[in-house]
Amino acid sequence: MNTTNSLFDLSDKRALVTGSSQGIGYTLAQGLAEAGAEIVINGRDQSKLESAQKSLTDRGAVVHMLPFDATDHAGVKQAVNDFEAEVGQIDVLVNNAGMQHRTPLQDFEAEDFERLMRTNVSSVFNVGQAVAKYMIARKAGKIINIASVQTALARPGIAPYTASKGAVANLTKGMATDWAQFGLQVNAIAPGYFDTPLNAALVSDPEFSSWLEKRTPTGRWGQLPELIGACVFLSSAASSFVNGQTLYVDGGITACI
Numbered sequence: 001m002n003t004t005n006s007l008f009d010l011s012d013k014r015a016l017v018t019g020s021s022q023g024i025g026y027t028l029a030q031g032l033a034e035a036g037a038e039i040v041i042n043g044r045d046q047s048k049l050e051s052a053q054k055s056l057t058d059r060g061a062v063v064h065m066l067p068f069d070a071t072d073h074a075g076v077k078q079a080v081n082d083f084e085a086e087v088g089q090i091d092v093l094v095n096n097a098g099m100q101h102r103t104p105l106q107d108f109e110a111e112d113f114e115r116l117m118r119t120n121v122s123s124v125f126n127v128g129q130a131v132a133k134y135m136i137a138r139k140a141g142k143i144i145n146i147a148s149v150q151t152a153l154a155r156p157g158i159a160p161y162t163a164s165k166g167a168v169a170n171l172t173k174g175m176a177t178d179w180a181q182f183g184l185q186v187n188a189i190a191p192g193y194f195d196t197p198l199n200a201a202l203v204s205d206p207e208f209s210s211w212l213e214k215r216t217p218t219g220r221w222g223q224l225p226e227l228i229g230a231c232v233f234l235s236s237a238a239s240s241f242v243n244g245q246t247l248y249v250d251g252g253i254t255a256c257i
Contacts, residue, residue: 006237008035008238009237010037010092011035013038013092014091015032015038015235016093017029017039017040017041018042018070018094019043019098020042020052024194024227028094028228028231029063029094030228031225031227031229032092032232032235033062033063037235038062038064039062039064040063041053041056041063041064041066042067042068043097044067044069049065049067064083064087066079070097073122076127076130077129081130090141093132093142095146097119097123098146099120100116100198101115101161116160121171124171125171128145132179135183139182140183142184143179145188146188147246149193151188151190151246165190180243185234185239185243187243187244187246187247188247189231191227192254193216193250194223194224195223209221215253217252217255220251226249227249234247
């Protein structure tokens with residue numbers, strides 16, 4: 001029988017986290033390492049990746065770097081194939097790579113829309129498909145896609161972002177529907193408003209922060225370490241019968257009006 005501690009133990013797992021040189025991705029990589037996992041960090045900026053690797057290694061983590069552009073389907077496939085052949089299997093995938101672009105919808109440029117959708121949606125398909133091929137063959141694997149509070153809620157100026165994160169939640173359901181039969185669990189985490197580099201402009205805006213604190217039942221911005229528990233749960237044996245779900249970690253903002 002599994003003990004409570006063993007249910008959450010990741011000491012025999014290796015986790016790839018995309019977009020993990022900073023922000024949410026870095027924090028999740030750190031949290032998975034603290035739960036025992038070997039970590040594979042990813043991004044496009046080599047210097048940022050090297051800095052993140054050093055920081056995580058200094059904390060005691062076993063860390064590999066796997067630089068690739070998550071929007072490049074062929075490049076992702078080659079990188080994952082090479083890693084599986086030369087280093088070893090990927091047991092957990094966290095699809096975290098993403099971007100924001102704030103512009104009123106009537107002024108949103110078509111190329112900016114396409115870039116946002118490639119970064120936030122196509123990347124989930126690209127990396128998910130490349131990694132799932134090996135997970136399916138092994139009849140086991142965990143995929144966690146990073147959605148958003150905007151999966152459920154819209155706000156002025158970010159309509160395409162809202163569309164992209166709605167797509168992530170539905171792609172998560174589709175992945176689970178297709179791949180659960182092969183022993184995979186595919187779920188999403190939807191962060192609320194967290195103090196991250198992506199939200200720096202909002203965090204520094206007193207008017208917005210005041211509005212957010214009043215709008216959120218918890219009454220504050222989320223702090224990045226508060227996402228770790230959800231990620232460890234969905235990466236571990238504790239979630240063996242959880243599939244196709246989006247877990248909101250948002251201080252209650254989607255629960256009220």
